[in-house]
Amino acid sequence: MTVTTDFLNQLNPSQRRAVEHFCGPLLVVAGAGSGKTRALTYRIANLILNNRVDPENILAVTFTNKAAREMKERVERLFAEQEALARHGKPLQALSEYEQIQLRSYVYKTFIKHLWIGTFHALCSRILRFDIEKYQSEAGHRWTKTFSIFDESDAQSLVKSIVVSKMNLDDRAFNPRSVRFAISNAKNQGYDAAEYEQANQTFKGRTIAEVYRYYQAGLAENNALDFDDLIRLPVQLFRQNSQVLNYWHRRFRHILVDEYQDTNRTQYDLLRLLTTNGQAGRFDDWENRSVFVVGDADQSIYSFRAADFTILMGFQNDFGDGLPDDDTRTLVKLEENYRSTSNILDVANYLIENNTERIDKILRATRGEGETIACYRADDEVAEAEYVVGQIRSLEFDHPELSWGDCAILYRANAQSRALEEVLTRYSIPYRVVGGLRFYDRREIKDVLAYLRLVANPADSVSLKRVINTPRRGIGKTTIDNLEKAAQELGVPLWEIISDETSAKTLAGRSGKAVVGFAKMVQSWQDKVDSATASEIVQDVLADTSYLETLQARGTEDDLERGQNIQELYNAVLQFEEENSEDASLLAFLANASLNSDLEDSKNEGNEVSLMTLHASKGLEFPVVFLVGLEQGLFPSNRSLDDAAAIEEERRLCYVGLTRAQDRLFISHARLRRLYGSDRTPAMPSIFLGELPPDYIQTNIATALPERWTKTQRQAKLSQTRQSSDRPGTHADDWTVGEPVSHPAFGEGKVTHIFGAGNKICLAIHFPGLGKKIIDPKVSTLERVSS
Numbered sequence: 007m008t009v010t011t012d013f014l015n016q017l018n019p020s021q022r023r024a025v026e027h028f029c030g031p032l033l034v035v036a037g038a039g040s041g042k043t044r045a046l047t048y049r050i051a052n053l054i055l056n057n058r059v060d061p062e063n064i065l066a067v068t069f070t071n072k073a074a075r076e077m078k079e080r081v082e083r084l085f086a087e088q089e090a091l092a093r094h095g096k097p098l099q100a101l102s103e104y105e106q107i108q109l110r111s112y113v114y115k116t117f118i119k120h121l122w123i124g125t126f127h128a129l130c131s132r133i134l135r136f137d138i139e140k141y142q143s144e145a146g147h148r149w150t151k152t153f154s155i156f157d158e159s160d161a162q163s164l165v166k167s168i169v170v171s172k173m174n175l176d177d178r179a180f181n182p183r184s185v186r187f188a189i190s191n192a193k194n195q196g197y198d199a200a201e202y203e204q205a206n207q208t209f210k211g212r213t214i215a216e217v218y219r220y221y222q223a224g225l226a227e228n229n230a231l232d233f234d235d236l237i238r239l240p241v242q243l244f245r246q247n248s249q250v251l252n253y254w255h256r257r258f259r260h261i262l263v264d265e266y267q268d269t270n271r272t273q274y275d276l277l278r279l280l281t282t283n284g285q286a287g288r289f290d291d292w293e294n295r296s297v298f299v300v301g302d303a304d305q306s307i308y309s310f311r312a313a314d315f316t317i318l319m320g321f322q323n324d325f326g327d328g329l330p331d332d333d334t335r336t337l338v339k340l341e342e343n344y345r346s347t348s349n350i351l352d353v354a355n356y357l358i359e360n361n362t363e364r365i366d367k368i369l370r371a372t373r374g375e376g377e378t379i380a381c382y383r384a385d386d387e388v389a390e391a392e393y394v395v396g397q398i399r400s401l402e403f404d405h406p407e408l409s410w411g412d413c414a415i416l417y418r419a420n421a422q423s424r425a426l427e428e429v430l431t432r433y434s435i436p437y438r439v440v441g442g443l444r445f446y447d448r449r450e451i452k453d454v455l456a457y458l459r460l461v462a463n464p465a466d467s468v469s470l471k472r473v474i475n476t477p478r479r480g481i482g483k484t485t486i487d488n489l490e491k492a493a494q495e496l497g498v499p500l501w502e503i504i505s506d507e508t509s510a511k512t513l514a515g516r517s518g519k520a521v522v523g524f525a526k527m528v529q530s531w532q533d534k535v536d537s538a539t540a541s542e543i544v545q546d547v548l549a550d551t552s553y554l555e556t557l558q559a560r561g562t563e564d565d566l567e568r569g570q571n572i573q574e575l576y577n578a579v580l581q582f583e584e585e586n587s588e589d590a591s592l593l594a595f596l597a598n599a600s601l602n603s604d605l606e607d608s609k610n611e612g613n614e615v616s617l618m619t620l621h622a623s624k625g626l627e628f629p630v631v632f633l634v635g636l637e638q639g640l641f642p643s644n645r646s647l648d649d650a651a652a653i654e655e656e657r658r659l660c661y662v663g664l665t666r667a668q669d670r671l672f673i674s675h676a677r678l679r680r681l682y683g684s685d686r687t688p689a690m691p692s693i694f695l696g697e698l699p700p701d702y703i704q705t706n707i708a709t710a711l712p713e714r715w716t717k718t719q720r721q722a723k724l725s726q727t728r729q730s731s732d733r734p735g736t737h738a739d740d741w742t743v744g745e746p747v748s749h750p751a752f753g754e755g756k757v758t759h760i761f762g763a764g765n766k767i768c769l770a771i772h773f774p775g776l777g778k779k780i781i782d783p784k785v786s787t788l789e790r791v792s793s
């Protein structure tokens with residue numbers, strides 16, 4: 007391939023600098039829509055095309071599997087375009103279909119196939135498929151490369167069995183979900199059970215540490231890892247074994263990370279080990295390797311999973327050999343936004359300025375002003391959904407160039423999708439819920455995958471128990487308990503008892519024959535695992551278990567849909583085999599299935615409205631965005647109301663939502679909302695609504711927002727706010743915690759917290775009988791009550 011720089015013309019000078027920076031560390035910080043992801047993608051192409059880097063030496067970390075897929079496709083297209091010019095002297099589109107296919111297949115085989123692009127989890131699972139057998143945990147646990155990946159529900163059922171059966175604890179006091187969460191959090195901060203116990207010297211802390219120990223032993227017994235261990239284990243392995251680390255260090259000379267602000271401690275440790283080869287010193291090889299990260303601290307929204315955006319802020323110091331933070335050798339700022347109209351961008355910037363914990367940055371619009379932002383107050387959640395759908399339908403007439411696929415509805419909580427789905431269905435508008443009930447979380451899919459996991463990893467007793475009597479074959483709970491007890495006493499996996507005909511018959515009594523038959527069936531698949539393809543094994547499993555037939559025999563609509571889903575799973579296996587010809591084994595497919603939540607996207611991708619949580623919308627963009635449910639207690643969420651830092655995170659989430667919009671933005675809230683099956687309860691408008699600049703916003707209720715300002719007034723207001731010469735009651739010093747106040751709608755209450763500083767404040771006020779509300783004194787008039 008000839009050296010070329012043509013494609014770099016599609017970048018602005020700062021992006022180009024980031025892309026062309028060859029070796030050494032580089033941080034790109036910039037606001038939303040400024041082309042960070044684009045720069046990262048072009049950089050991969052540039053490393054290979056112009057810097058002559060072997061694709062095998064590149065590791066790119068994306069936030070979702072979908073992003074990884076898109077990035078690969080994008081790089082592939084860039085390559086194909088360059089190659090078309092070089093070979094044929096014509097742009098790609100001018101070539102015949104046959105020539106295009108040939109060219110793309112060449113590009114795929116020569117370059118793309120060798121690139122490692124994926125999420126931290128997907129990449130780590132690949133590393134572990136090579137090296138996990140060299141790892142030994144402090145407690146002496148070991149895993150083999152056929153390990154299963156436990157998803158959240160598998161992990162929780164393991165925790166539950168420990169809490170209830172092993173430790174005889176009250177599962178109300180030690181709710182398996184929260185215990186699992188505590189363990190997960192500890193892992194993401196790099197704590198093992200002993201370190202966790204050290205840091206939590208209460209009864210509860212010690213008990214959770216004990217569950218943690220049993221849980222790790224349980225994982226090892228099942229030859230399984232949870233999502234957190236997928237990243238933690240390579241870190242520990244790299245620390246234990248310098249040869250292994252050295253191999254991966256030499257392999258990944260160029261590391262690129264998108265959304266770096268949402269990196270947690272363990273992921274950071276992994277990156278550091280890989281770049282420095284575990285040397286205590288800093289990044290020491292400026293001539294031969296690079297570490298390139300892009301991010302935006304204002305979009306950090308995963309602190310509940312231990313993400314820490316100070317890691318982004320520390321990048322230059324950590325990797326930059328002690329160079330000052332603003333050193334341009336290690337920092338590029340992007341200041342143009344290519345995504346949104348200036349109205350949308352102004353509104354988002356205005357909101358995020360309310361955060362105290364942030365570094366100000368410039369983000370200039372490059373597009374026109376666009377339309378104003380619509381804000382709608384609905385009577386309840388159904389009326390809100392009707393408003394959204396009404397707008398989507400009227401877009402059909404007003405903007406025929408837009409299609410349903412251009413629209414996205416974003417919300418804070420998954421449960422909000424129900425009302426929206428009902429109304430969309432009523433009007434026959436096709437939609438898809440991105441990351442809702444994941445395809446791989448469906449019961450029938452989990453069943454078939456459990457069979458496959460058992461084939462690949464006989465030690466996986468969680469999967470074994472799931473399928474031993476599914477479909478029913480007359481093996482009851484008592485029989486399974488007996489078999490399991492024997493396995494525990496002998497300290498062997500359940501499979502060993504079941505697959506031994508004599509033991510199985512002795513222990514299983516009347517169900518002995520069924521157990522033996524089941525074991526023989528599984529054994530016959532296991533015998534083939536090295537020679538057959540994944541799809542052949544799936545076919546065998548479906549045929550031998552009569553799973554599909556059982557569904558068909560029952561024949562309800564639900565059952566038929568389940569049958570179709572299984573068919574879809576089979577298609578996914580075939581597709582996987584096509585795309586991954588170099589490793590299409592059952593193991594590789596299973597890892598992919600555990601880690602890939604985007605199957606539904608590829609199945610349905612087309613002209614449909616997208617529904618998703620704000621978290622899932624990160625990095626994406628849509629011409630039309632609806633941001634719904636801006637109500638106190640929902641967004642910001644209830645859990646954040648008492649916590650200033652959490653409110654700031656919610657505000658960042660709101661910033662993420664607003665900045666997904668390219669052309670049109672609709673915001674809404676309801677006065678009454680039914681959520682999680684409760685009665686309709688009154689809902690207050692979100693504080694974030696009061697923080698948006700009213701002159702940019704058209705609302706259906708004159709009083710929904712504070713007084714209207716013109717744009718010039720807004721500027722004046724902004725500087726005035728900054729000079730803090732406000733009306734009384736809007737400055738932090740005006741209030742003290744504990745003082746009684748009166749609100750026009752809620753009556754009398756007491757100030758419990760003051761968030762923010764200067765005149766960028768909100769007050770948390772407890773109103774007897776109503777609970778706690780967050781009030782912005784700039785929006786609501788609060789009266790002091792003399793006590």
Ligand SMILES: Nc1ncnc2c1ncn2[C@@H]1O[C@H](COP(=O)(O)OP(=O)(O)OP(=O)(O)O)[C@@H](O)[C@H]1O
Pocket residue numbers: 016017018021036037038039040041042043044045302305344345624625626627665
């Ligand atoms: N130099 C450029 N010229 C034209 N369009 C650009 C340029 N850079 C980026 N874009 C476009 O702007 C949009 C936003 O880019 P991108 O998604 O890379 O931004 P980002 O900084 O990663 O955003 P986010 O913070 O939301 O992840 C995309 O549609 C991209 O193609």
Ligand SMILES: [Mg+2]
Pocket residue numbers: 042043044264625
């Ligand atoms: Mg991005």
